[in-house]
Amino acid sequence: MSVLVLVPCDDGRPAxxxxxALGAAQALGPLQVLACGPGAAAAAAGLALLPQVQRxxxxxxxxxxxxxxxxxxxxxxxxxxxxxxLVATALAWxxxxxxxxxxxxxxxxxxxxxKIVDADTFVRPVHAGAAxxxxxxxxALRILTVRASAFEPPQPQVREPAPVExxxxxxxxxxxxxxxxxxxxxxxxxxxLIGARVVVSGGRGTGSAAGFDQLRPLAQALGAAVGASRxxxxxxxxxxxxxxxxxxxxxxxxxYFALGISGAVQHWAGMKDSKVIxxxxxxxxxxxxxxxxxxxxxxxFEVLPALQSGIAALPPRS
Amino acid sequence: MNLKILVCAKRVIDPNVKVHVRAxxxxxxxxxxxxxxxxxxxxxxxxAVRLREAGHAAEVVVASVGPAACREVLRTALAMGAERALLxxxxxxxxxxxxxxCLAALVRRxxxxxxxxxxxxxDHDHGQTPAMLAALLGWPQALQASKLEPGDGALRVTCxxxxxxxxxxxxxxxxxxxxxxxxxxxxxxxPAVMKAKKKPLELLQPQDLGLPAPAPAxxxxxxxELPAAxxxxxxxxxxxxxxxxxxxxxxxx
Numbered sequence: 197m198s199v200l201v202l203v204p205c206d207d208g209r210p211a212x213x214x215x216x217a218l219g220a221a222q223a224l225g226p227l228q229v230l231a232c233g234p235g236a237a238a239a240a241a242g243l244a245l246l247p248q249v250q251r252x253x254x255x256x257x258x259x260x261x262x263x264x265x266x267x268x269x270x271x272x273x274x275x276x277x278x279x280x281x282l283v284a285t286a287l288a289w290x291x292x293x294x295x296x297x298x299x300x301x302x303x304x305x306x307x308x309x310x311k312i313v314d315a316d317t318f319v320r321p322v323h324a325g326a327a328x329x330x331x332x333x334x335x336a337l338r339i340l341t342v343r344a345s346a347f348e349p350p351q352p353q354v355r356e357p358a359p360v361e362x363x364x365x366x367x368x369x370x371x372x373x374x375x376x377x378x379x380x381x382x383x384x385x386x387x388x389l390i391g392a393r394v395v396v397s398g399g400r401g402t403g404s405a406a407g408f409d410q411l412r413p414l415a416q417a418l419g420a421a422v423g424a425s426r427x428x429x430x431x432x433x434x435x436x437x438x439x440x441x442x443x444x445x446x447x448x449x450x451x452y453f454a455l456g457i458s459g460a461v462q463h464w465a466g467m468k469d470s471k472v473i474x475x476x477x478x479x480x481x482x483x484x485x486x487x488x489x490x491x492x493x494x495x496x497f498e499v500l501p502a503l504q505s506g507i508a509a510l511p512p513r514s
Numbered sequence: 515m516n517l518k519i520l521v522c523a524k525r526v527i528d529p530n531v532k533v534h535v536r537a538x539x540x541x542x543x544x545x546x547x548x549x550x551x552x553x554x555x556x557x558x559x560x561x562a563v564r565l566r567e568a569g570h571a572a573e574v575v576v577a578s579v580g581p582a583a584c585r586e587v588l589r590t591a592l593a594m595g596a597e598r599a600l601l602x603x604x605x606x607x608x609x610x611x612x613x614x615x616c617l618a619a620l621v622r623r624x625x626x627x628x629x630x631x632x633x634x635x636x637d638h639d640h641g642q643t644p645a646m647l648a649a650l651l652g653w654p655q656a657l658q659a660s661k662l663e664p665g666d667g668a669l670r671v672t673c674x675x676x677x678x679x680x681x682x683x684x685x686x687x688x689x690x691x692x693x694x695x696x697x698x699x700x701x702x703x704x705p706a707v708m709k710a711k712k713k714p715l716e717l718l719q720p721q722d723l724g725l726p727a728p729a730p731a732x733x734x735x736x737x738x739e740l741p742a743a744x745x746x747x748x749x750x751x752x753x754x755x756x757x758x759x760x761x762x763x764x765x766x767x
Contacts, residue, residue: 212676263645264654288675292657295610295642299649304611304732307640317736322638323533327542330737373654373682376670380678390676394766426694436660436695437677442639443554443694445676451766462529468741472764474756480749489747490759502753510757510767 197225197315198277202270202284202293203243204260208235210243213344213390217285218246220340220347223312224281226250230273230363233260237362244357246350252360260289261365262372267296269366274301279337280315286341298339305339306331308446310346324442324465344390345448345469381437386412389438392421394451397440397467398433399425401456401477401496408433410500411455417507423447423467425457441466456496459484515664517571517686519562520624521596522617522631522643523578524552525587525607529636535738542738551587554632556594558692560699561662562630563595570664573597575624579616580607585715592710593702599715600624604728609638612728614646619723621651626687628669633658633691644691654688660695 201221204211210231221227227248231239232255240252255261261269270293274282282297284290286308298305310328311319317332318340389395396415402408408428415422424434426441440447442465452470457463459475459482467473468487475488476496485491492499527533528550534543551559565571576591577600578584588599602616621629634641648655660679661672669684674693684690702710720727750756761767 264648267649288658288673291641292645292655295645296649296655298642299611299614299646302611304609305642306733307642321741322542322738323527324529324636324639325741326533327535327738328741329542329735330739332734332736333732334734335732371652371654371685373656373671373684373688375680376683377681378678379672379680388677430694436674436679436693442636443634451760451764468744472760472766473744473747474760475747485749486746487744489744489764490756491747491749492753492756493749494752499753503757506753506757507767510761513767 197281198279199224199227199281199283200274200277200279201227201229202282202290203229203231203239204284204287204289205231205233205236205239208238210239211287212388213285213287215349216344216347217283217342218249219349220309220312220342221281221283222248222350224315228253228277230255233257240360241357242352244360245352245355247353249358251358254360254362255365256362257365259375262369262374263293263296264372265366265369266293267300270297271300274337282337282339284341285344287344290341294339294341301337303335303337303339304333305341306333307341309340309342321465324461325468326461343446345446349391381435387415387419387421389421389423389440389445389447392447392449394418394420395423395440395447395449395467395470396420396453396455397423397425397457398428398455399457400427400431402428402433405433407497410497414453414500414504414507417504420453425460425463454484454488457484458482459487515570517565517627517664518573518625519565519571519575519628519630520621520626521555521559521562521574521576521591522629523555523559523576523587523591524632524635525549525578525580525584526552526635526637529553535740539737539739541735549583549586551590552632552635554634554636554692554694556632556699557694557696558630558632559591559594559596560697561692564697565664566595575600575626577602577617577620579613580604588715589710590702592713592715593707594700598713600718601715602718602720602723604720606728608728609731609733610640610642610646611732613643614650616720616725617643617647618650619725621647623723628686629689631689631691633693644689648689651689654684655690656682656684656688657691658693659690660693662690662696
């Protein structure tokens with residue numbers, strides 16, 4: 197078994213959710229980690245202490261290499277190292293890179309894996325999570341993207357650090373997209389959606405961007421990430437990178453608040469694995485009540501102040 | 515710009531229809547379910563037609579790969595404004611790698627400047643075909659596009675990322691995959707639907723494009739099952755009751 201785990205880095209640390217791939221790959225055996233991007237070298241020391249990690253390869257670069265240049269390089273690395281598995285979290289960069297790499301090797305990738313059964317058998321959802329399929333991949337190299345919401349990142353160990361080795365970045369590719377501008381979300385200190393313990397999501401029921409913003413103090417009081425349904429994003433109430441659902445992010449927090457969200461299958465697909473789901477909706481017939489653990493049939497804006505003050509007044513758990 | 519655009523259109527089970535698992539767990543029960551044009555591909559068709567309407571494209575060709583029934587989604591795309599359609603007939607719906615190989619052969623025949631397609635299909639959610647097609651062609655790719663602006667010999671494309679977005683310059687020819695945010699597809703009115711019936715729809719066989727007979731699937735389906743059911747929950751009287759339940763019963767606060 198020779199497992200290569202791709203860890204995109206940002207600002208000297210693994211990107212949010214990237215370590216889920218290392219958690220998923222624990223079951224496959226000893227791991228080689230390829231840390232890529234800005235500050236990959238700085239992140240390497242931490243990666244070298246994670247369980248099963250045998251070697252950390254560092255591809256330091258001012259930006260994550262584009263898939264057009266990186267895919268042939270990665271395909272060649274997998275061949276040269278005799279990899280049996282190439283694993284990454286299903287973040288935007290691996291989602292663009294791994295299928296491109298797979299095609300160059302005449303392989304299928306298995307995307308959005310939620311369970312690794314054994315070295316060649318994997319489970320992934322289809323039809324917006326309506327069913328789970330178990331797939332066997334008989335190829336010598338299995339290329340996987342895994343859902344961050346389905347795997348815990350591993351904890352650092354007291355151990356001899358794995359050796360760290362710099363690798364040269366792939367040569368530039370002229371037939372490639374090139375970045376002109378990066379639009380970052382507002383740096384408002386908000387909690388990242390991926391990996392959040394609590395998520396507070398708003399839907400069409402928030403009524404407006406200003407209404408949606410009224411959820412933020414509740415999120416802050418809970419230390420929660422803010423999420424949104426597709427309806428809220430399409431209506432312009434919330435930015436696209438906050439969308440939870442089939443076409444947005446999948447989350448599985450301990451506690452999920454669905455506020456003014458009807459609960460379409462599309463949304464359910466992205467949050468159904470949350471441990472506890474709370475729904476607040478005016479409409480008692482809203483589908484969200486069929487799968488929420490706790491519900492309030494109420495006007496969202498009438499309930500919000502009581503929730504906020506109630507949370508603020510909670511004594512610390514002993 | 516005077517682009518020739520090829521749009522890839524997949525036939526999917528209508529995402530609003532509930533799918534079931536076969537009783538023996540051997541797969542999904544999909545027979546007889548309503549089908550539709552993949553909603554993401556619909557966005558791609560709309561974008562291509564808008565580019566032509568704005569004078570940036572000369573021709574919009576729509577292509578599908580799969581069984582004869584895929585003609586229905588090609589007719590939808592023609593009704594939305596594509597000029598002509600191609601169906602590469604296969605006995606079964608191909609998985610992404612096989613689909614990308616077929617589409618690459620169609621691209622080599624048609625020589626478009628731009629291939630547009632949805633970022634994923636709503637049935638299998640693989641999200642692989644766009645990048646695989648770009649790989650097989652050796653073309654640049656811009657995925658999850660939420661904005662597309664024609665420029666001088668290149669496109670300026672805004673792509674959704676995990677946090678925020680990025681704008682890239684995309685030299686042509688290239689593959690672009692569409693996010694839902696790219697546009698809101700039009701509804702084809704009856705006259706357009708009638709007109710679409712007269713537009714050319716060409717049927718092709720793999721051998722017409724020098725392709726081998728379809729290979730067996732690379733991913734072997736072992737089992738299909740329903741996800742763990744969530745028990746119906748409780749409706750509480752007020753915020754205080756909710757907080758008490760979250761604290762004392764669920765123990766998550």
